[in-house]
Every structure is written in structure tokens, then in C-alpha cells.
Amino acid sequence: MAPTVLGIDSSTQSTKALLVDAETGRVLDERRAAHPAGTEVDPRAWLVAVDEAAGPLLEQADAVAVGGQQHGMVLLDEHGEVVRDALLWNDTRSAPQAATLVDELGGPAACAEAIGSVMVASFTASKLRWVAENEPASAARAARVLLPHDYVSWHLAAHGTEPFTDRGDASGTGYFATASSDWDRELLIRALGHDADLPRLPSAPGEAMAATASGAPIGAGTGDNMAAALGLSLGPGDVSVSIGTSGVCAMVSDARPADASGTVTGFADATGRFLPMTTTINAAKILDFGRALLGVDHDEFARLALASVPGAHGLTLLPYFDGERTPNRPDARATLHGLSTASSREDIARACVEGLLCSLADGIAPLEADSGRAPERIILIGGAAQSAAVRALAPAVFGRDVTLAPTGEYVALGAARQAAWALAATAEPPTWSLEGFETLHAAPTPDVLDAYQQLKARTEGWS
Ligand SMILES: Nc1ncnc2c1ncn2[C@@H]1O[C@H](COP(=O)(O)OP(=O)(O)O)[C@@H](O)[C@H]1O
Ligand SMILES: O=C(CO)[C@@H](O)[C@H](O)COP(=O)(O)O
The missing domain is CATH 3.30.420.40 (ATPase, nucleotide binding domain)
Structure with missing residues (x-):
């Protein structure tokens, strides 16, 4: 029997999960669960949603990967507990902090050179600076910063796994240098006021970064838009x-x-x-x-x-x-x-x-x-x-x-393709x-x- 892979899309409004034939990309089963509304959300709600949508399919999958809404700020303390609600990509309160960070980096051209983009309110770094300025006690408690897809992937991984991410989603944080494809800790510290744990990055795209409790490889996952590009x-x-x-x-x-x-x-x-x-x-x-x-x-x-x-x-x-x-x-x-x-x-x-x-x-x-x-x-x-x-x-x-494009869930399909890639351990993703x-x-x-x-x-x- 051909292997099957599970692709998950944890986007703004809902989680969608597709069970897919790893060889052909044919969708075998599909489920979804809603997310709470708003631009500030308890990230544990996404774990409830992924359990509801993907839980019944997980046992059937030979590999899994998660695409998630970009930029969302998940702050965890030293025990992995949520420090405050996640501020999402569409929360604009941090616009002044984004403008200040751009100035501090030497202006728009210097910022674009450093992180590939001119930072706006959506970027994680501007949200960290907002928390540092407005809720210093929360900023002080923050020992780890994750993106939504990192948090969901970590939830699916076997106990004791260190969190992980990929360069696609990392490039929307505002503390990732697209030239070197690595974290820029100085920018993280500038935004949050102190250093914090960041998720591991893959050494090559398509790498299996972890495994589920039952041993199925987990791909790095990525931002939902990067996953859609892969799905299409x-x-x-x-x-x-x-x-x-x-x-x-x-x-x-x-x-x-x-x-x-x-x-x-x-x-x-x-x-x-x-x-x-x-x-x-x-x-x-x-x-x-x-x-x-x-x-x-x-x-x-x-x-x-x-x-x-x-x-x-x-x-x-x-x-x-x-x-x-x-x-x-x-x-x-x-x-x-x-x-x-x-x-x-x-x-x-x-x-x-x-x-x-x-x-x-x-x-x-x-x-x-x-x-x-x-x-x-x-x-x-x-x-x-x-x-x-x-x-x-x-x-x-x-x-x-x-x-x-035919009506479909391309973010979840792209995540499934990434899972199939991790399973195949090849240089290029499978052709579907x-x-x-x-x-x-x-x-x-x-x-x-x-x-x-x-x-x-x-x-x-x-x-
Ligand atoms: N037939 C339709 N016409 C217009 N909008 C639609 C239709 N079906 C769904 N939508 C809208 O699509 C949106 C959800 O799109 P989706 O791509 O799943 O979002 P996200 O991935 O950001 O959670 C909702 O706002 C919903 O109202
Ligand atoms: O912020 C961005 C892209 O930079 C958004 O595209 C988010 O990634 C949310 O995506 P959807 O939930 O609308 O798919």
C-alpha cells in the first residue's frame, strides 16, 4: 500500500487537515475545525483545533507537516507555558513599534537588506517590542518565542522534542537574516529586550525535524503562504x-x-x-x-x-x-x-x-x-x-x-507535500x-x- 501523509493548515480562521497519498498527491480524507475570532488569541485554541481536525487522521499517516498563519507571536515561559495571548499578523497595534525598529535599523533600505522586508506591524519583532514596552512583566517572563506553526508542530512531536521551524516562516519574524538564512539574535534582543530560545532551523529543505509519539517523521512545516506555493x-x-x-x-x-x-x-x-x-x-x-x-x-x-x-x-x-x-x-x-x-x-x-x-x-x-x-x-x-x-x-x-485552481486546500496540500518530502528523504519534493x-x-x-x-x-x- 502507498504511504499516506498528513498536511495541516493552521490558518487564521481554522485548522484544515488533509490525508494524502504520498505518491500521487491524491486527497484521501479531509477534516477541519474552527479557530476563535480576533487578532489576539490564546494559542492553545489551535492545539484543540488540531487535535479535533487532525487527531483522527494522525494514526493513519506515515509523515506529517504543518503550514501556519505567518508572523503570530507565541510567547512561552521557561516551563513551556503560554505567557499571554498570541498577537496575530493582522493585529495592527504594533505599527509604531515597527516604525521605530525600522529607524533603529537605519531606515527602510537597511531593514530590507537585513531581513528581506521593511518591517510593518505584522512582523513578530514589532509585537515583541510592543509587549516589552506595554507589558514588561510578560516580556520578562518570555523564555521562548515561537510562530503558530512551530507551536502546533511541537504539540504533534514526541515528548522531549526541541521546537523547530523553517526558513520560510522564520523570514517573517523580523529577526531572521535572509542573506545568511539564520537567526539574527541581535535583532531579537533589540525587539524583546533580552535573549530567548528560538526554534531549530533545518539544515536543508525537506528535512525531517522530529517524529510523532508513534514514530512518524515530522517535516519542518512552514508559513501558510509558503505551503500554498508548495501545494500549487x-x-x-x-x-x-x-x-x-x-x-x-x-x-x-x-x-x-x-x-x-x-x-x-x-x-x-x-x-x-x-x-x-x-x-x-x-x-x-x-x-x-x-x-x-x-x-x-x-x-x-x-x-x-x-x-x-x-x-x-x-x-x-x-x-x-x-x-x-x-x-x-x-x-x-x-x-x-x-x-x-x-x-x-x-x-x-x-x-x-x-x-x-x-x-x-x-x-x-x-x-x-x-x-x-x-x-x-x-x-x-x-x-x-x-x-x-x-x-x-x-x-x-x-x-x-x-x-x-480547482477548489482545494492548497496550504494543507503543500504541508502534505513537505511531509512526503521528509518521508522520501530526497533532494527535491515529490512531483504531484x-x-x-x-x-x-x-x-x-x-x-x-x-x-x-x-x-x-x-x-x-x-x-
Ligand atoms: N463562496 C464564497 N464566496 C465568498 N467568500 C467565501 C466563499 N466561501 C468561503 N468564503 C470565505 O473564505 C474565507 C475563508 O477562506 P480561507 O482561505 O479558508 O481563510 P484562512 O485560510 O485565512 O483561514 C472566509 O472569510 C469565508 O467567508
Ligand atoms: O501575514 C500574512 C502574510 O505575510 C498572512 O497571509 C498570514 O499568513 C495569514 O494568512 P491566512 O490565514 O489569510 O491564510
Whole structure:
């Protein structure tokens, strides 16, 4: 019988677990469990969720790996107990601390050179500095700092295992040097005020870092976006656009990014290369907000949006509801411009979908500029890629064809591929063929993006 592997996605809203055939990548079983809402969460809730979703599948797996939401700050004391709730990637309270750290490092260009990215509130280091300044007793108790996926992997490992991580997720902390692929302790100490234990890094991608109590190898795991790239087998010329809690545009690159403008974050990937990315804080929630406001379900919301016209009869939504990260406007709020008494429910739904897609178009353009070439494929994934309106309007707003990936859990699939890699102990991950991709065409609607850019420029400096 072919070996089976378990891939786990511990993302913002839920844990998803896939049991997968290690030779073909075929999904054999799938389970999920919800996470608590909010940007500050007791990390033990993720362990409850992983036990619920993955527990029944773990015994059947020959290897396992975990992809997790990036950047979240898990603080543990010397006994491994949780010091305070984890601050998540979408918690913007640490924006001033991020700006201070960037200054202390010598400005945006120096920061990008040191860690591959210009730090913003999402990065773990800025959260550590926030705790050091605002809750010094918690900072003093912190003996170990983990990322969400490290904490979940450690929970699955046999008793006595030292925590471990990978360079992909580590590159979102703000204390990992992407040039040397190693921790930068000076940056950790600068952020937290003292040294702390950090998880072990693999010496090569694909390495088995530990084993479960029953002896199944555990891969290093990685950040959810790095896992999605692995799950999609993202290749040169591909840009993935993920619409989950966050909106993420990503591509793989052999060159180490260091964008001093801060738009493109220069993370490492899970294969030894890099994953230049742009990320928004407001993505699927824009549609969740719209449909709650209109009191309809996903399907009816999509139907309403498609019943309006390009430009929603003059309605434009700048969707920075909970502050934004790309562009870096942590204190921003959303703006709906152009309402008249003739505006309809259909127009409001349309403005939400177009606002979401324009914010993603804003994320694709800098990746294109950075790589100096037009993407060959723009691949749509994530929960909100299931919306019929998103599917119909994405090629119109982006002004080019879009490749729709078959509905699936690509983060968990990528984690499963990493587990299969650890099991095979080969130099490269196994090749799994993906089928069922569909090309979406539409007539371009450039005026929609123009109106959005004008509103964005007009609201610069507003909060
Ligand atoms: N048919 C749909 N239309 C629009 N949004 C959807 C649809 N189905 C799911 N979603 C949204 O997708 C989001 C979850 O996406 P997912 O990629 O699983 O997020 P995450 O990985 O960040 O936890 C939720 O906000 C949910 O409302
Ligand atoms: O902060 C980032 C990327 O830098 C986010 O993409 C998080 O990794 C959360 O991802 P999702 O839960 O939306 O998948």
C-alpha cells in the first residue's frame, strides 16, 4: 500500500487537515475545525483545533507537516507555558513599534537588506517590542518565542522534542537574516529586550525535524503562504493570488528580494528559494462584511454583484476596513465613495467585489515590476475564490486571463507535500500532478481600477 501523509493548515480562521497519498498527491480524507475570532488569541485554541481536525487522521499517516498563519507571536515561559495571548499578523497595534525598529535599523533600505522586508506591524519583532514596552512583566517572563506553526508542530512531536521551524516562516519574524538564512539574535534582543530560545532551523529543505509519539517523521512545516506555493507547485512565471483572511499575491524567485519601498516582502520559501509577496489585511472579509450588511449568503451576494455594472454606477470601495498593510496604512478605515439615492444593493455588492479585486491588482503590479516580466499565469486560490462574482470579475479588473485552481486546500496540500518530502528523504519534493485548472476570460474594465486609484490617492493621510 502507498504511504499516506498528513498536511495541516493552521490558518487564521481554522485548522484544515488533509490525508494524502504520498505518491500521487491524491486527497484521501479531509477534516477541519474552527479557530476563535480576533487578532489576539490564546494559542492553545489551535492545539484543540488540531487535535479535533487532525487527531483522527494522525494514526493513519506515515509523515506529517504543518503550514501556519505567518508572523503570530507565541510567547512561552521557561516551563513551556503560554505567557499571554498570541498577537496575530493582522493585529495592527504594533505599527509604531515597527516604525521605530525600522529607524533603529537605519531606515527602510537597511531593514530590507537585513531581513528581506521593511518591517510593518505584522512582523513578530514589532509585537515583541510592543509587549516589552506595554507589558514588561510578560516580556520578562518570555523564555521562548515561537510562530503558530512551530507551536502546533511541537504539540504533534514526541515528548522531549526541541521546537523547530523553517526558513520560510522564520523570514517573517523580523529577526531572521535572509542573506545568511539564520537567526539574527541581535535583532531579537533589540525587539524583546533580552535573549530567548528560538526554534531549530533545518539544515536543508525537506528535512525531517522530529517524529510523532508513534514514530512518524515530522517535516519542518512552514508559513501558510509558503505551503500554498508548495501545494500549487508554483513555478517561474506564476503568480498566485490567494483570497483568504488575508489577500496574498506571491511568486517564487531565485533572487533574494530587498524592496526598500516595503511593498514587496522578501520572504524565503520552503524549497530553498524566495517568495516575494504582497499581503493585504482585508480580503475575504470584505465580502463577508458586504453580505452581512445586505443580509444574504455567499451565492446571493455574488448574484447581486453580477447584476450591477462595471464601476457599480459610480460606487467605489477602498476596502481598508481594519487598517491596511499594503499600502501601509495601519490606522485606515474603509471609504465608500459615490453613493446616491439611486445606488442599489446590487451596486454595493459590486463595489465590494471590485474593491477587493482592485486591492489585489495593487498587489500583483509590484511583483510584476520587481520580476521585470508579466506573469504567465495568475492563479486564483483561497476561500473567496469560490465566489462566482470573484471568478467572473477577476479577469476584468486585472485586465488579463486568470487561472482558477480547482477548489482545494492548497496550504494543507503543500504541508502534505513537505511531509512526503521528509518521508522520501530526497533532494527535491515529490512531483504531484495537479489537474482541473480553468482559464477565466473577461473584457478588461480599466476604468474600475482608475477610479479606485483616484480614491486611494484622495484618501492618503486619512485615518
Ligand atoms: N463562496 C464564497 N464566496 C465568498 N467568500 C467565501 C466563499 N466561501 C468561503 N468564503 C470565505 O473564505 C474565507 C475563508 O477562506 P480561507 O482561505 O479558508 O481563510 P484562512 O485560510 O485565512 O483561514 C472566509 O472569510 C469565508 O467567508
Ligand atoms: O501575514 C500574512 C502574510 O505575510 C498572512 O497571509 C498570514 O499568513 C495569514 O494568512 P491566512 O490565514 O489569510 O491564510
